[in-house]
Amino acid sequence: MAVLTPREGPETRRPDRDGAERESGPGESARRILLVSRDEQLDSLLARRRVAAHLRDLRPVPGTSDEAPPDVALVCDDEAATARLSASGVPVVHLYSGHPGTTDTLGTAGATDRALYRVHRPGWLPDPDPTRAPTGLRPTGVLAPVRSARSRQRAGTLLLLSLWDVPAAEANTFVDTTLPGLVHEALRRTGRCEVVCDLRLTPIRAALAGLADRPEVRVSRAVDVDVDALHAGARLFLAAPTLGASALAQARRAPLVFLPPLGGAQRDLAARMRRLMPVPCADDPRDPGVWAPPDEGVTTLWDALAPDLDDLRGAQRVARTLRQLSLAPL
Known part of the structure; x- marks a missing residue:
């Protein structure tokens, strides 16, 4: 689960666990978000960070917080976390981050009407098997990085x-x-x-x-x-x-x-x-x-x-859904 950590350096630092760059202060939003991913799965980790980079108006909270439940949660791939948060009344956007291949099934274990389900699928990549797609599962488009520029002096x-x-x-x-x-x-x-x-x-x-x-x-x-x-x-x-x-x-x-x-x-x-x-x-x-x-x-x-x-705006699209859900829960 997401835990905020100090920033270190521009490229070699351990990034903030929510992937965003923000400074806390008196003007920080009162709306709170929990960010969850499987950090041992590359796609899941990158998906969480890229969406979180567009959520600077929401305040991330650690999963171990003793505060009141968050206003909304982004859960990448962890179905158990989605079921647990939904059962406690937290609105959730559940994001499947990786390519399912031909054998894996995208399930909605613990699905409730308090969760919205999304899948990282670029426009050029059709569903491997539309007959297996759960009802209500929407493709996001490409979850692109927040910055598209590359260094002029690239090396290695x-x-x-x-x-x-x-x-x-x-x-x-x-x-x-x-x-x-x-x-x-x-x-x-x-x-x-x-x-x-x-x-x-x-x-x-x-x-x-x-x-x-x-x-x-x-x-x-x-x-x-x-x-x-x-x-x-x-x-x-x-x-x-x-x-x-x-x-x-x-x-x-x-x-x-x-x-x-x-x-x-x-x-x-x-x-x-x-x-x-x-x-x-x-x-x-x-x-x-x-x-x-x-x-x-x-x-x-x-x-x-x-x-x-527009297909490259998948992360912005998911962030917008989270923002709306934090204001008007299902």
Whole structure:
């Protein structure tokens, strides 16, 4: 659950847990919001932060607060939290953040008339199986970062890895055999590598022994860094095929290279995107094409998804719903 923490630095700091940048003071809103996500799931964490960045007029409260119940809650993926908050009378927007793949079902466990259900789905991505969609589940469009600009002096590689819901054997094989080669090549070709993961930080550090001790390499959990800011400053972006990662590149119309997909949901999303646009895949760390994605033609690349400016406003759309719900609960 969301807990406010001090800010540290512009790119290396641990971000505020609600993802927003605000200063408290006498003019702070009396309306209060609880922000909940699965911080061990990359998409869930990024979804909460991106929506929260548009909620500066609401005051975030920690989940352990002894104060009165919040006026509204954003819950990303945690169905148990939605059921608990709804039962206590708190209006909830429940947001499913990740791509469900072909086997997972988006359920509405504990659904009540005090909860509204949303799913992170860009306009270019049709529902994998409309017959399985629960009644009342609305797509958001792209949950884009609050800032679309990238640094003019970009450097190094951001390697964004998600091991959420990936079978253990598959995750172990990738971490032990593929990841070290990617980091080694990133160092050799771009001089610096930022490895960000949602799970398995200790095995990843062990697999990168000898590399992770170098100042040019940093290994972090996504919950401890500002992923969107790191992307803005990176020259190359290698990412697991997730909605949160693809939204970064799409909103900024930036180059994107997929890491080898892990798990059914990543494989399904990668296949769907690559049917629409030729996203390179880092299957072979020694492939020069992985490390030199052309800056020219990137705009044309994203044009293949027929980007609609309104579709990039998914985070604003969810924030507006939360604001309205805080004023006029169901």
